[in-house]
Amino acid sequence: MNNKQSQISVDLEFDKKHIWHPYTSMTAPLPVYPVVSANKNIITLESGENLIDGMASWWSAIHGYNHPVLNEALTNQISQMSHIMFGGITHAPAVNLCKKLIEITPEQLTKVFLADSGSVAVEVAIKMALQYWQSQNIKNKTKLMTVTKGYHGDTFAAMSICDPINSMHALYQDFLPQHIFAPAPISSFDAEFDANELNILENYFIAHHENVAAFIIEPIVQNAGGMNFYHPDYLAGLSELCDKYNVLLICDEIATGFGRTGKMFAVEHAKITPDIMCIGKAITGGYMTLSATLTSDKIAKGISEGAAGVMMHGPTFMGNPLACSVACASIDLLLASNWQNTVQDLNAWLTQFLAPCNDLEQVENVRILGAIGVVEIDKVVDVAQFQKKCIEQGVWIRPYGKLIYLMPPYITPKNDIKKLADVIYSILDI
Template identity: 45%
Template sequence: MSASDLSQLEFDQQHLWHPYTNVAKPGPTFVVKESEGVHITLEDGTRLIDAMSSWWCMMHGHRNPAITSAIHDQLDRLPHVMFGGLTHDPAIDLGRKLLEITPQSLTRIFYCDSGSVSVEVAMKMAVQYQHAKGHVGRSQFATIRSGYHGDTWKAMSVCDPDTGMHHLFQGALSVQHFVSRPPIPMAAPWTDDPDHNGLGELRAVLEANADKIAGFILEPVVQGTGGMYFYHPEYLNQARALCDELGILLIFDEIATGFGRTGELFATDFCSVEPDIICLGKGLTGGHISFACTMTNDRVALGIGHGSPGIFMHGPTYMANPLACAAAKAALDLLTGQDWRARVAEISVQLVQDLEPARALPQVRDVRVLGAIGVIEMNHVVSADAAHALAHEMGVFLRPFGKNIYTMPPFVTTPKQLSEITAGMRRLAQEL
């Protein structure tokens, strides 16, 4: 049978490679024909609530009118132009908006294609800064275990080397320096004992390798793909002081946590310090088009600029794509033009109430909520394929990973729709 004779789904399964799949056993896949608000509509007409916000990015709902209108308007004027030697209003207007809402010290914006590229850019910034300051041996990074920073090459090197998705490539990746994940959960009281708060180990590793380490990179407060773990923000405050003492740059990967998801505008806002570099993506465009950015402070940017060769050695073809900039500006205007904090707080309260009964199940290890993130952690690995098979019955699309059944619902999710999501989560916890 030729490719032209195959149905859409047959062609997909025989020729298209999906994320984290075995092409010999591709697993179940839904054909999506349309999306709107919190729903995706399948080929057979079934409407499912997208409880994943399409991997955490569709914060204002699918096909949001304000964002799609901004893209349409921009498409008629300037779909794309190179950013080398040229600029345009969408990039400038978005930059102004970013400076309004991001940590005050981060004044320099580098637009990127995706979250993983944002991490690559951050790591290159750190190395080039250290080189410009005369520290040519500082080309490695420190990070915490159970972290995840993307699938591109350098980003993989700072993902967890044992339990992460990239241990297969460990021998081919740059050697980095790993410390235990911050041991004190966010809801627990902080202790200043360095043997119990993780900072003793961090100091030992950073001091022993200070002449090799350019930066310390981590997901602030929330580790996403590494287990949906919420840790105490005081760890970050203390890490800032330690990095300053040793001349190491502090990098926050806020790709998953930015733009209100945690209940703060940025997870950084839980801290009393700011990073040297921050990575932003996912919700930046409300999930409507791929885009990201890396922001840094004047110290780093001017340090690179005053060094040799002076120019920052990175420049994606689609950098500052006008369509993406227009979408991002519209998405950020949507966010800041409403009482997003109250809405996220409402979602959080309902998640706590609705998911609490799951705690009584013997197979459940923990239930936790932060902002618009709800997690049921199991004692065993949960099958994403099994959850997929129940989607039609539940009317909800959930995609567990590892031992976690979780949701990051769109902010436009109604209480009734959220009840459907949490009911689906409890059912998966009971049956899978």
Template identity: 50%
Template structure:
């Protein structure tokens, strides 16, 4: 986001300071990142009165295979047109909204965002922290749509989780634009930037990924999740079971009872991090078919336990909710 602001400042549009996004997103825990998370349903509503005010469109229509809704696209473009003079960029999680609800949307929306951004002089930012490096079945989620963003954020799988490292990539146009400004380089320099050990780990991780059969691994894991999660579809109280790439989600029609779900998952030999209404997993690509089956069985057990006895008592429910709130503070996206 800082890169986008500096780009517009360097190219003569310092008034372009706001961001357009859609609801249901999650982008991190620092102040500007929090401002483009879901303002109401997200975990950052506590800070709503002090965060920068951004422009939020409704959530994108759900469903990776659902036909794109032209009315939604028109409404999104209306917001871009209305606020064009003050917007720096559009920023979204492509294809999969992670900690905001593990929601999938059709890749065609990304092509529309690219068109809208170009039409109104905005940069397009894709947050691929959770989706990058094969997780959705393509190397990057943007590849499902054949779209190249102006700025892309990557992390997590960049090092395979062994070291903390993230990267912000940009096109040559953005880099050249920044170079035209009074500060001709990105004005950013955290203490641990470019840490040699983390970078070496990232190189090794990416090499292992690209030299292996990651597409086959992701397809195999996806197939195992579909098969293993099928029993959850028959559970009363399960709203939807969805799988994309190596991501499996069981969405309930009520908040997960975290204590009961965790106990059941651990008993099944699996450690999960359920949040809100979701029991989900993003298994490592090295998992065997047997391990994927075990993960899926643990997810089903967690969902079943969470949907179990409704007379468990309000005190237990309260403890589960408090535990869930703590977990959500460091959930699937919380290590940014």
């Protein structure tokens, strides 16, 4: 270890005793590994290991780490102002970002609400839907409808529309608002669509539409709820049912947006436009926390002409200039690249190199969509043991449940995708 690294050595004992990490215990925490730097698609540990990143920092760092263009955007902005309240004030980074978001999202989405995180974007979307119907003097539309196997975040309203039984939030069910859950989509993305799924779904609309403000769903990929890749015809049919039964459609694109599924946004697979759309994660290229909730003129006007006259939400760090600046740079970087071909290449490599896992006894399924690769096994993964073996072999992968998945930065070269896949195979080949 060099002098610079020793000066910034992480106090692991303090960390273990005092700091909560995501989804872990304070009495028996999962191991954590001190990181000293990250560059491109490589994470460097304090202990000296260089790890190929298969996670893109929970799917956000699409351009990799320490990108000079994104660094420059932050450096330029920080010399002007790092933050300023958004109430009664505006600034170029926020305006420029919203222009870009309106340009790259479906045409009817013309109004943008900036927020801090994906969960908050979902909370805002829910409030938009509920407030819209209240503004129309329709008081009975107070419920949400969704599907099982979904995941929409960790805040309270978002938790209430996650899978009620098998999600990480089942613990809180007695305290959460009770909403309506239809069965999860079954027909897979690349298989024949079973139209009976929509008949079953329509029964839920028939029974509940008078009380339902909005239907919320992750388009095409149900992510943390099970990595379910479902058929575009299901999403297209759902959109038609929402129109037919006067229910708003909210699409949660937080994980799927900015090219991850092979389209800029996953709704494009079904050629639909939701009433409200949430985006986050990759919006800043993984540099800062930021999200946005977009909606149509119809919804924005309906809310604004209601009794309240305003949208009742306003985060302290709404429209943060640093976050907006790096988001603008990240979007420009993506648009200037040949990102469609890049994602196609990642898809082909994931397909090729994960295929051998199908031959392993404990593997139930291998599935690929866009730049997402999933290996599902027949038992819950021992995360601590799995990650220890990954680090020993020079990769960073964090599984959950029965799923071992890869969502690498888009810049990841072919050989590194092979290494990630080979390590998964080697660990499972026991």
